[in-house]
Every structure is written in C-alpha cells, then in structure tokens.
Amino acid sequence: MRVSDRAYAALRGEILDWTLPPGTVLGEVELADRLGISRTPVREALARLVADGLAAQAPGRGVVVADVSLEEAEQLFELRIALESLLARRAAERADADQAAAMGALADRFLAAVPRLEAGDEPAGYYTLTDELDAGLDAAAGNPYLVSTLRTLRLHLARLRRLAAHDPARLASSAAEHADIAAAVAAGAADLAEATTRVHLHHAATHLTRRARAAESTTLLTPTPFEGAHQ
Known part of the structure; x- marks a missing residue:
C-alpha cells in the first residue's frame, strides 16, 4: 500500500x-x-x-x-434507500451457493448479537458484521457501478453512527433487521430482500431524525456551521 x-x-x-x-x-x-x-x-x-x-x-x-446537517443526512438516506434496496434485490437474485450460505451464516451471527447489544455491549463487533454484510451484498449483486455509488453514501452515513452508539435498543433492533436482510438474500427471496432493506433504512433514518430534532438542532455535528463546510 x-x-x-x-x-x-x-x-x-x-x-x-x-x-x-x-x-x-x-x-x-x-x-x-x-x-x-x-x-x-x-x-x-x-x-x-x-x-x-x-x-x-x-x-x-x-x-x-466537513460538517453534516440534518437536511443532508435525510437526502443521503433517500438515495441510499433507493440504491441499497436495489442492491439487496440483485444480490438475492444472483447469489451463488457459496454466497447464499455465507449470507445465511451472517444472519445467524446478527441474531446472536441482538441480546448482547440489548445488554449494552460495545457495538464495534456489530459494525464489523454490517461491513461484512455490505461486502457480501456488493459481491453477490455483481454491479460495480452500483457498488461504487454506494461506497460514498456509506462513508457519509457511517459518520452518523455515534448518534445510535449509546442506544442499545435501537442497535439491537438494527441487528435483527440486518439478520432479516441476510436471511432473505440467502433464501433467494428478492422481493423480501428489497423490502427488509427498505424497512431497515427507514427505521435508521427515522431514529436519526428523531435524535437530531430532540437536540433542537438541524446541524448534527457542529454548533455553528462555517462557510464552505458542505460538499
């Protein structure tokens, strides 16, 4: 490197x-x-x-x-919901036997993480699982242009993880939702894979918006945005 x-x-x-x-x-x-x-x-x-x-x-x-505003976060989620649900559909349609088996195993690991997250465990291991899921979906979907576009979206939204890091209930629910996505892809259920992805990202966006508005701020990360901060 x-x-x-x-x-x-x-x-x-x-x-x-x-x-x-x-x-x-x-x-x-x-x-x-x-x-x-x-x-x-x-x-x-x-x-x-x-x-x-x-x-x-x-x-x-x-x-x-760079700063991130609530408005920008909502726009990012709009785009990611559309693209990530398409990615999940294509992954379910195109996954080979090995990829499907890996998704099934990943679903089990997500479910095993649920009680630990509910108990307040450090979420680093859970985020590793989400990275594995993203990589598995990317590989199975077989669309490098879609994957390239999602890479940037995921980068920006990953910055917002800390808003959920101290909410064990949401993290546990999110792990269960990820398990549903992985299981649907493993089963080759394209409609279900797309639907569960939309549900998960809708819940994630709603949670983020609620947390930000509860703080009475449209700027999530800095109290006073500076000129030129937004890209």
Whole structure:
C-alpha cells in the first residue's frame, strides 16, 4: 500500500469515528509529523478526503473536516434507500451457493448479537458484521457501478453512527433487521430482500431524525456551521 493510501485510510478512519470531529483543521505539517510521513502523501490524502466530501476547503482555515446537517443526512438516506434496496434485490437474485450460505451464516451471527447489544455491549463487533454484510451484498449483486455509488453514501452515513452508539435498543433492533436482510438474500427471496432493506433504512433514518430534532438542532455535528463546510 502506498504511503498516501495509508494516510488516507488513517485519516478517513479518524473522521468516521469522530477522533477528528467536524470543523477540525487538517494541517499538512501537523498531520505529516503525527503520521511520520512527508507532506506530499498527506496532501494527496487530503485531496481524496475532499473528493469524498469528508473534508472541505474553508476560507482562511485551509482543509477542515466537513460538517453534516440534518437536511443532508435525510437526502443521503433517500438515495441510499433507493440504491441499497436495489442492491439487496440483485444480490438475492444472483447469489451463488457459496454466497447464499455465507449470507445465511451472517444472519445467524446478527441474531446472536441482538441480546448482547440489548445488554449494552460495545457495538464495534456489530459494525464489523454490517461491513461484512455490505461486502457480501456488493459481491453477490455483481454491479460495480452500483457498488461504487454506494461506497460514498456509506462513508457519509457511517459518520452518523455515534448518534445510535449509546442506544442499545435501537442497535439491537438494527441487528435483527440486518439478520432479516441476510436471511432473505440467502433464501433467494428478492422481493423480501428489497423490502427488509427498505424497512431497515427507514427505521435508521427515522431514529436519526428523531435524535437530531430532540437536540433542537438541524446541524448534527457542529454548533455553528462555517462557510464552505458542505460538499
């Protein structure tokens, strides 16, 4: 892996887990020192983050971690519901025997996670399962253009995970919903795979909106959005 790829992966991870919260200045010199690399690969990594919409050019501040508003989150969910449900349908239609078996096993693992999440366990393992499900759906669907589009959507929505991280009931329900999706794909039930995906993402969007509005803010991540933050 190239140095710039490693820098990109490291910074992307820190943005997604909020180690680098919205509005954080991403200075080349400081990042190069912290990552132990030269400024050139840092600059390349920052350019990729800006292209992803995870970072933005802010007047007078340089590159900063981009903000996310409630309105943007709702728009992202609208698009993801449409595309992810199509992906699940195609995965159910096209999965081979090995892929179907893997989906069935994944459904069982999601169900096993439900009581642990209800008890308040750390959700990192659950998020690993969701990543496996996404990868399995991507492979089974066999549509690289659809997969490429969903990659960016998933990146942005992954930033919002922390809003549910301390809600064990929602996380447990989400695990059960993921189990339904995986089971439908395993069974080759295209209509059901599409429907369960729509239900899951609708619940996720409703939960996020309710939490954000309860905080009486249309900006989820920073109290005062700055000019140029939105991509």
